Amino acid sequence: MSHQQYSRWVTLASMAAVTVATLLIVGKLIAWLMTDSSSLLASLTDSFMDVSASLINLFAIRYALVPADDEHRFGHGKAESLAGLIQSAFISGSALLLMMHGISSLLNQAPVQRLEAGLWVSGGSILLTLLLVSFQRWVVVRTNSVAIKADMLHYRSDLLLNAGVLLALVLAGQGWFWADGLFAILIGLFLVWGAVQIGYESVQALLDRQLPEEEQARIMALCCAVEGVHGVHDLRTRQSGPTRFAQLHLELDDQLPLVKAHQIADEAELAVRQSFERMDVIIHMDPISVLTKEQKGPHPEQQ
Known part of the structure; x- marks a missing residue:
């Protein structure tokens, strides 16, 4: 709509x-x-x-x-x-x-x-x-x-x-x-x-309550399905009136050129936007080698 x-x-x-x-x-x-x-x-x-x-x-x-x-x-x-x-x-x-x-x-x-x-x-x-x-x-x-x-x-x-x-x-x-x-x-x-x-x-x-768990899981799955994404972490969501907001970190290969990393982030953002009505998405890109074990997010292949 x-x-x-x-x-x-x-x-x-x-x-x-x-x-x-x-x-x-x-x-x-x-x-x-x-x-x-x-x-x-x-x-x-x-x-x-x-x-x-x-x-x-x-x-x-x-x-x-x-x-x-x-x-x-x-x-x-x-x-x-x-x-x-x-x-x-x-x-x-x-x-x-x-x-x-x-x-x-x-x-x-x-x-x-x-x-x-x-x-x-x-x-x-x-x-x-x-x-x-x-x-x-x-x-x-x-x-x-x-x-x-x-x-x-x-x-x-x-x-x-x-x-x-x-x-x-x-x-x-x-x-x-x-x-x-x-x-x-x-x-x-x-x-x-x-x-x-x-x-x-x-x-x-x-108070900016998170979106329902099923919607959060859907956002992470959509991002992880993009080629080149190794995982997602630090997902934050909220809703204000008709608009949903999502902020997340993508885990990418260390040696990716900035242009390629940006392209992958754009693909993930587009996938989420197309799946949800009135969704505002902010994505941060992290090289996977600098993440601690606790920071690394789940990937569907690892579940």
């Missing part, structure tokens, strides 16, 4: 999230005013957090797609991970407020008014969110965007949240008034768990 295609799809996914969240806010606000349901208020509060987080996501993605400049030589991709961290904070704050309201509702149980409005809005929320999550998953598979992945996890949790609200309203309609407050508390706990997951992934990206 080209940079232009990546930009188009992640921006479209972000705009879709903002649109859906706005529609849900309007519907849930009307339903809450009609029913005075604690679980619906919990869902409404979450939708307010959704639209705030999605707006942050949209601006962060647009910034992350800005090409590298003189002050940001590695690009602006980490803005996506920063957006995920902000989302985590938003979700955690809303979850604590929801649990407090749920406890208050449990202590002061009351029947839900105009139950049908709440049921219709909750059912519609599930359908809209399901369509959004399906589209976001399609975009994530094709772009591997950290920000869209965080947004997708958030809205996927909303599916269970809205299903919980629907069940709470049904139980409250049967006279089990405690269900409304209890489900508000459970929804809050569920949101905290989702926030922890999003926050962890965002922090790991900001």
Whole structure:
């Protein structure tokens, strides 16, 4: 996928999230005013957090797609991970407020008014969110965007949240008034768990976590497959937004002319670039005789 295609799809996914969240806010606000349901208020509060987080996501993605400049030589991709961290904070704050309201509702149980409005809005929320999550998953598979992945996890949790609200309203309609407050508390706990997951992934990206082991092994295998390469060592990888970065040392014969060594390094770099989308590769060339036994990297023939 080209940079232009990546930009188009992640921006479209972000705009879709903002649109859906706005529609849900309007519907849930009307339903809450009609029913005075604690679980619906919990869902409404979450939708307010959704639209705030999605707006942050949209601006962060647009910034992350800005090409590298003189002050940001590695690009602006980490803005996506920063957006995920902000989302985590938003979700955690809303979850604590929801649990407090749920406890208050449990202590002061009351029947839900105009139950049908709440049921219709909750059912519609599930359908809209399901369509959004399906589209976001399609975009994530094709772009591997950290920000869209965080947004997708958030809205996927909303599916269970809205299903919980629907069940709470049904139980409250049967006279089990405690269900409304209890489900508000459970929804809050569920949101905290989702926030922890999003926050962890965002922090790991900001701390330059290595690429998955299978991708590292693939990079080394591609380099070692180039004729003239005796091994690879000191591989370092990370990801910033849509771009992966790899730095490594190639082990070459001592007597190779500089031009030939440079040609081999270019072949290894090209092999990695062609195998991975949006990969930035830096290669250092080492004469094999000066390496210690500990420094020498593996070669497929030696494994």
